Amino acid sequence: MRVLVTGGAGYIGSISVEALLAAGHEPVVLDDLSTGHRTSVPPDVPFHRGTYGDQIAMAHLLEAQRIEAILHCAARSLVGESVREPSRYYRENVVGGVALLEAAREAGVGRIVFSSTAAVYGIPDETPIPEEAPLRPINPYGETKRTFESALAWYGSAYGLRSVSLRYFNAAGASDRNGEIHDPETHLIPAILAAAEGRAPLTVFGDDFDTPDGTPIRDYIHVEDLAGAHVLALEATAPGDVRTGPPAGGSVPLVCNLGNGRGASVKEVLHAAETVVGRPIPHVVGPRREGDPPILVAAADRASAVLGWRPELGDLETMIGSAWAWRRRNPDGYAA
Numbered sequence: 001m002r003v004l005v006t007g008g009a010g011y012i013g014s015i016s017v018e019a020l021l022a023a024g025h026e027p028v029v030l031d032d033l034s035t036g037h038r039t040s041v042p043p044d045v046p047f048h049r050g051t052y053g054d055q056i057a058m059a060h061l062l063e064a065q066r067i068e069a070i071l072h073c074a075a076r077s078l079v080g081e082s083v084r085e086p087s088r089y090y091r092e093n094v095v096g097g098v099a100l101l102e103a104a105r106e107a108g109v110g111r112i113v114f115s116s117t118a119a120v121y122g123i124p125d126e127t128p129i130p131e132e133a134p135l136r137p138i139n140p141y142g143e144t145k146r147t148f149e150s151a152l153a154w155y156g157s158a159y160g161l162r163s164v165s166l167r168y169f170n171a172a173g174a175s176d177r178n179g180e181i182h183d184p185e186t187h188l189i190p191a192i193l194a195a196a197e198g199r200a201p202l203t204v205f206g207d208d209f210d211t212p213d214g215t216p217i218r219d220y221i222h223v224e225d226l227a228g229a230h231v232l233a234l235e236a237t238a239p240g241d242v243r244t245g246p247p248a249g250g251s252v253p254l255v256c257n258l259g260n261g262r263g264a265s266v267k268e269v270l271h272a273a274e275t276v277v278g279r280p281i282p283h284v285v286g287p288r289r290e291g292d293p294p295i296l297v298a299a300a301d302r303a304s305a306v307l308g309w310r311p312e313l314g315d316l317e318t319m320i321g322s323a324w325a326w327r328r329r330n331p332d333g334y335a336a
């Protein structure tokens with residue numbers, strides 16, 4: 001299958017490109033390199049620099065590259081920035097996203113897998129969080145992801161677009177080729193490893209939550225496990241596949257959480273990282289961040305039941321170990 005991967009030069013997108021290649025598919029990458037890295041994409045994979053929000057260029061690209069399905073990973077994805085600058089999030093994640101859907105319609109591409117997020121749930125009433133939980137995002141990032149999920153549902157019922165929205169919890173780890181480098185770094189594991197390298201101080205945001213050790217609990221999922229789920233999800237959008245719609249007319253969007261269904265606290269992650277790097281990692285405890293729920297863990301059975309997905313790299317030390325190994329091999333990140 002020829003798959004356009006938007007954001008294919010980013011952290012999750014680039015490792016999804018690797019998984020698509022390994023499964024025998026043909027990825028084509030579209031990325032504006034706003035947060036991605038050209039060298040994360042293998043040189044023999046077609047690469048196009050540009051934005052998915054340019055409907056005319058996208059329709060042309062989809063047709064010229066004979067694209068059959070889209071993996072839409074590109075987005076603005078910083079919670080704090082989204083609160084300060086909602087216009088950018090609505091413009092890119094919603095307006096740009098709809099331009100991509102229109103281009104797909106024009107080019108006759110009827111299959112899409114979308115990088116959604118646990119942020120669509122906001123502060124949940126129950127945990128582990130099932131997909132049926134109410135969607136009450138508490139920031140524009142989560143809200144714009146929820147809006148795009150809804151657009152997929154309506155495009156499905158009206159135009160037969162087949163879609164899978166994958167609500168990731170916390171992606172972690174690295175492949176041999178690609179890893180996580182963001183600036184600013186808002187994710188816990190790279191922030192801990194940067195502190196271990198002496199590059200940046202580490203603050204634990206609050207140790208007075210209602211959890212066993214007082215620090216927030218999150219569900220970490222190895223990025224290679226995530227990437228594997230994307231391949232299965234793309235395959236589930238095939239015409240006639242009952243998982244994404246009836247054989248004739250309309251379609252039913254499939255939504256799956258992607259997590260391990262187990263949580264780890266900030267302190268547990270820190271201790272696992274200290275085991276991996278073999279020394280204490282300096283840190284200070286600061287005040288809580290606004291809107292940080294105590295526990296966010298996925299109910300992840302739907303992805304196993306419907307997609308046949310089995311996360312295999314769920315052990316915390318395995319995840320952190322792969323991230324650490326990648327950083328050791330690439331001390332300058334993608335700069336070298």
Ligand SMILES: NC(=O)c1ccc[n+]([C@@H]2O[C@H](COP(=O)([O-])OP(=O)(O)OC[C@H]3O[C@@H](n4cnc5c(N)ncnc54)[C@H](O)[C@@H]3O)[C@@H](O)[C@H]2O)c1
Pocket residue numbers: 006007008009010011012013030031032033034035036037050051052053072073074075076077092096115116117118167168169170171172
């Ligand atoms: N990393 C996580 O833990 C996590 C969790 C939940 C959801 N997500 C979602 O997964 C997706 C990928 O996240 P990531 O961590 O790999 O982020 P990332 O920033 O590493 O990757 C995003 C990629 O998209 C590209 N991009 C951004 N805007 C673009 C545009 N308008 N046109 C073309 N390319 C554009 C960037 O250059 C980058 O390569 C995002 O949609 C994010 O919201 C990530």
